[in-house]
Amino acid sequence: MGQPSVLFLPNWTAGRNLAETFDRKFFTLAGLSSYSMKKALKGSAIIMNDLTTNRTPPVIASEINTIKYQTGKFLLTAAIEIGLRLKEAKGLLPYGEWGKWLEESFSYSQQTASKLMRIFEAYGTPQTVSLDAGIQVQELPNLNYTQALILLGIPAEERAEFIAELDVENMSTRELEKAVKDRNQALKERDQALKEKGDLQKTLDDQVNQITQLTTERDKLKTKAVELNQSQREMETKEVQLQSELNSIKKSTSYEDIRMMNKKLNEAQNKACANRVAFLYDSLDRTLKELTAELKNLSAKDPATYEAYRKKVLNFLTKGLKERTQQ
Structure with a gap:
């Protein structure tokens, strides 16, 4: 060659x-x-x-x-x-x-x-x-x-079908370029539409799931409210029943006897307390008299010691005793 x-x-x-x-x-x-x-x-x-x-x-x-x-x-x-x-x-x-x-x-x-x-x-x-x-x-x-x-x-896998559908052999260069451009633009718009549809479907599914969840929670709350109402009615019925029983007990002889017994017991306790106070008062009175006599004897023998104890006794009888009785 x-x-x-x-x-x-x-x-x-x-x-x-x-x-x-x-x-x-x-x-x-x-x-x-x-x-x-x-x-x-x-x-x-x-x-x-x-x-x-x-x-x-x-x-x-x-x-x-x-x-x-x-x-x-x-x-x-x-x-x-x-x-x-x-x-x-x-x-x-x-x-x-x-x-x-x-x-x-x-x-x-x-x-x-x-x-x-x-x-x-x-x-x-x-x-x-x-x-x-x-x-x-x-x-x-x-x-x-x-x-x-x-x-x-x-794309190679779509080229033969594209050629057959559009009779490419008889198209001018400008017509073919426009056909390819229009086809690619249409596919782009289709893909965008599918994407938007998918996004909308996802949003819709999320909303449906949210509605389902809220509906379930609402039904649970309704059931709980019914249960609470039933429980409240039962408690009210029980309260009425207990009050009725209490009223019956108050009207009975046993209840009255117990009330009188408690009253007498309280009176006896109060009287015993008063007697004890009286006893202690008498004891205190005797002690004070004895303390006064001893202080007089001490004043002649030891004036300084006498004066010290005299102040202590006065302080006890005024301030100390007042504080103890107020507690």
């Missing part, structure tokens, strides 16, 4: 165009022969060979759109092959050499390389296949490179 063929990517698509995807540079496909290029653009050559003499702007526009579509298909195949090889090379390079290798080898940015590897991971197969043998891609409807790139915004 001769020198690698070089393909220039013209700015044919609006918005996310092919030249922008590949950093507006030339890129080389190792192993892509001139025969492969001719094979990939065979449809375009047929169109140009079938030119009619009646050339009109609509006819020319149709031819250009056909060439754009076929070129996009070829670029998708090429991007898958490049992504496969970039992924292989990244696994072989030492840590930190990836960006330098991309710049020196292809003038690729790491962002461009990542995009190409994502294209391979989404639409290619793990096998390394030469372009002459025909690229092996996943079973998806016909897509061009730009469409495939936009569809990376759809």
Whole structure:
């Protein structure tokens, strides 16, 4: 196989165009022969060979759109092959050499390389296949490179269904971008709504649980109140019964006898106490008389001692006796 063929990517698509995807540079496909290029653009050559003499702007526009579509298909195949090889090379390079290798080898940015590897991971197969043998891609409807790139915004497990539902093959780039954006926005709003619904459901469940708990406590209090009322009525009935029994006892002969006996006993106790006081008074009177006589005898013999005891006796009879009788 001769020198690698070089393909220039013209700015044919609006918005996310092919030249922008590949950093507006030339890129080389190792192993892509001139025969492969001719094979990939065979449809375009047929169109140009079938030119009619009646050339009109609509006819020319149709031819250009056909060439754009076929070129996009070829670029998708090429991007898958490049992504496969970039992924292989990244696994072989030492840590930190990836960006330098991309710049020196292809003038690729790491962002461009990542995009190409994502294209391979989404639409290619793990096998390394030469372009002459025909690229092996996943079973998806016909897509061009730009469409495939936009569809990376759809999760892999949902991509095929999304393509089938919206007839992606016949959508413009702008329409497809809007469809993907609307779909993602709808999912975001759905997830937000589900979250809000979950939060509301949790709040509702908490309120239901709280109401159930309060209802249970209320029923317990009602039961307790009924029990207390019943107990109060029983106590009131018991009180009436006891009062009636007490009244009956008071009216009985035995109760009256006991009352009279207690009265006589109290009178006897009071009389005994009075007799004891009288006895003690008589004893005190005799003692005072004897004390007075002895003090007179002492006054003549020992005036100083007499005076000391005289004061003690007076203090006892006035202050001391008064304090003792008030206790």
